[in-house]
Amino acid sequence: MGRRETKVRYELDSGGIKELSFEEIKAILRGAEDLISVGGRNLLAKILKGSKDKIVLSHQLENSPVYGFYNDLTLQEILYRIDWVIENHYLNIYYNGRLPVLVYSDKGWEIERETYAEELLHKLKSLLGTGDYSFVKELKDRNRGMILLLVDKIMQTHNKKFIPLLYAWKENEYKKVRSAIQNAINYLSNK
Secondary structure, three states, X not given: OXXXXXOOOOOOOOOOOOOOOHHHHHHHHHHHHHHOOOOOHHHHHHHHHOOOXXXXXXXXXXXXXXXXXXXXXXXXXXXXXXXXXXXXXXXXXXXXXXXXXXXXXXXXXXXXXXXXXXXXXXXXXXXXXXXXXXXXXXXXXXXXXXXXXXHHHHHHHOOOOHHHHHHXXXXXXXXXXXXXXXXHHHHHHOO
């Protein structure tokens, strides 16, 4: 008979925080992106603090767009804010083995999906006219809902310069995403 592992316990404490700005909520959710299902509150706090901790650097978490967002706060003050986000159902905690890890709630994912799609749109805009669209290969296997939102955002730009990038992207995608990309190409071609 196998030995039963004891789960690591945690207690949420929002430190009396009554409200966070939408920008703070978005930053916390964005910081959680690289930790979903594998990391917890303390590691997220270190990312948001801008910590040079070995685990942050060894996993290249200093590359997060919100690394150092709360550099003027203590780790405890950051944890209060993370716990507020959890208590208000933007993030959830579940156990991966014996460790409590972060996952998005539906409400949190809706915000993060929008934030991440907007971030990717800016990245793709920066590639326009360069002829180097190799980055689009990294978009495969990302959350389909977020990718379809990104395609919609590209269409909303009405920018025909996206068409060569879309052709390059379409070559490497699954059927449903390819279809959405082709719709975007058709739409932009007629603008």
